[in-house]
Amino acid sequence: xxxxSRSRAIFLLIIVSxxxxxxxxxxxxxxxxxxxxxxxxxxxxxxxxxxxxxxxxAHPELVSDIEYIQLTAPELPSKxxxxxxxxxxxxxxxxxxxxxxxxxxxxxxxxxxxPKYASAFQKTIDSYVPGAKAxxxxxxxxxITMVWCPGGPMFTYNPDKVPNPPKTxxxxxxxxxxxxxxxxxxxxxxxxxGRAFLxxxxxxxxxxxPKDPTTWDKTWAYLKELDKYIDYYPTGTxxxxxxxxxxxxxxxxxxxxxxxxxxxxxxxxxxxxxxxxGNTTWVNDSQFMAVPxxxxxxxxxxxxxxxxxxxxxxxxxxxFDNGYFYPGPAIKGVTLDMAPPASQAAVxxxxxxxxxxxxxxxxxTTQLDPAALVKALxxxxxxxxxxxxx
Numbered sequence: 001x002x003x004x005s006r007s008r009a010i011f012l013l014i015i016v017s018x019x020x021x022x023x024x025x026x027x028x029x030x031x032x033x034x035x036x037x038x039x040x041x042x043x044x045x046x047x048x049x050x051x052x053x054x055x056x057x058a059h060p061e062l063v064s065d066i067e068y069i070q071l072t073a074p075e076l077p078s079k080x081x082x083x084x085x086x087x088x089x090x091x092x093x094x095x096x097x098x099x100x101x102x103x104x105x106x107x108x109x110x111x112x113x114x115p116k117y118a119s120a121f122q123k124t125i126d127s128y129v130p131g132a133k134a135x136x137x138x139x140x141x142x143x144i145t146m147v148w149c150p151g152g153p154m155f156t157y158n159p160d161k162v163p164n165p166p167k168t169x170x171x172x173x174x175x176x177x178x179x180x181x182x183x184x185x186x187x188x189x190x191x192x193x194g195r196a197f198l199x200x201x202x203x204x205x206x207x208x209x210p211k212d213p214t215t216w217d218k219t220w221a222y223l224k225e226l227d228k229y230i231d232y233y234p235t236g237t238x239x240x241x242x243x244x245x246x247x248x249x250x251x252x253x254x255x256x257x258x259x260x261x262x263x264x265x266x267x268x269x270x271x272x273x274x275x276x277x278g279n280t281t282w283v284n285d286s287q288f289m290a291v292p293x294x295x296x297x298x299x300x301x302x303x304x305x306x307x308x309x310x311x312x313x314x315x316x317x318x319x320f321d322n323g324y325f326y327p328g329p330a331i332k333g334v335t336l337d338m339a340p341p342a343s344q345a346a347v348x349x350x351x352x353x354x355x356x357x358x359x360x361x362x363x364x365t366t367q368l369d370p371a372a373l374v375k376a377l378x379x380x381x382x383x384x385x386x387x388x389x390x
Contacts, residue, residue, distance in 0.1 A: 028304075032298075034063065034064060034298050036065070036092045036093065036299070038052065038069070038095060039079075039091050040069070040071075041071050041097070041099070042097040045068060046324050047321035048146070048147075048310065048319060051315040052306070062305065073096065074100075076104065077104050080104070081109055084109065084292065084294045089293070092300075093290075094290045094291070094292065095146070097288070098138075098286070102373040110291060110293065111142070111291040111295075113144060113291065113304075117304060120305075124311040127331040127332050127333075129329075129332055131284045132148040132286060138369050139370065144288060144290075144307055145287075146289050146330060147325045147329065148328070149325045149327070150285075151284045152192075152282070153196045154254050155172075155253060155275050156254035157274070158250050166277065167278060169205055169277055169279075172226075176229040177228075177229050183226075183252075184244075184249045184251075185230075187234065187235055187381075189377040189380070191237045192257075192258065193255040193258055194237070196283045200281060200283045201216075201218075203281040204281075205219055205279075206218065212372060213375050223384050232388070233385060237258055245267050245268040254274060256326055256359075257285070260322075265322060270350075273352075274354070276358055281364065286330070286367075291307075311330070313331065316334045317334050317340075318340065322347070323347045326351075
């Protein structure tokens with residue numbers, strides 16, 4: 001090779017390496033830009049949509065459009081399964097919590113991403129904060145943990161109506177009996193706070209094995225008694241906060257991120273407070289990206305590249321959002337001062353010292369493994385859920 005040619009080759013290599021390091025282009029090629037279809041059953045788009053849109057803007061050679069669809073978690077597995085049975089998989093990416101992650105694995109609708117795509121995701125997995133890594137491990141490589149939150153159970157309440165909030169599970173039950181219809185939680189199969197409440201009670205009440213719902217004698221008895229004083233169970237968390245803000249309810253089963261975001265968005269007044277019951281263990285919450293089986297080569301390649309993009313520090317910082325999944329980022333080293341200025345101001349204004357103290361001092365655990373979670377949700381539906389409004 002001549003000196004000039006060698007110099008040009010070295011120069012081009014430096015430019016290509018620099019662009020790749022900066023994430024300036026995707027290292028995939030497609031026959032033509034593809035349309036992506038993302039189904040969100042976790043409310044994740046509230047914090048992640050700007051990052052998805054930034055990928056589309058940065059890579060017009062890969063993405064022609066992104067379609068966003070929102071469903072409930074119970075609706076998702078059968079929808080994807082129907083696409084797969086018809087040989088026409090439209091959905092390219094699923095954004096889900098533990099609920100449809102577990103039920104989707106139960107119905108075998110997701111690609112096992114790891115270790116097959118270790119070159120795309122191993123660096124992310126090695127960078128996870130402990131809670132995000134524990135959540136990832138539960139699903140054996142079928143989902144990539146996208147965001148993480150300490151979770152619940154905690155309880156958001158109207159201090160004007162509840163000047164002395166309950167301190168124990170017995171107190172809460174007595175309060176609900178004295179104030180029928182004023183306590184609410186959403187159906188656990190479609191609510192992060194509902195799942196945190198359900199999975200947190202075995203620790204609070206001292207059941208034999210908090211990881212095995214078939215042994216929750218105290219929890220199921222408690223929930224059946226509490227059911228007497230609950231009007232109905234909404235199919236989504238947002239409804240519970242709307243009714244709290246309207247004054248219909250006075251106490252909700254809540255979640256750190258939901259509590260913060262709903263005050264930031266003024267769904268409930270900024271003055272509303274939260275409490276924790278004695279013997280609380282945080283049941284951590286996470287949301288995942290999962291890929292349906294059956295995608296063609298081009299859409300699968302672009303989807304994997306999109307997922308890589310979402311796990312970069314710059315895009316993870318976007319997930320601080322309005323506190324919906326506080327803190328949000330699943331990887332180490334992403335701090336609030338990296339978030340957009342509006343997010344920084346909103347989150348700092350909504351955080352309370354008592355929350356920081358609870359995060360620092362209360363024990364943590366993961367949610368149930370997929371099979372046990374499906375069992376727990378089914379048992380709740382059978383034993384408690386007759387008042388769910390469809």
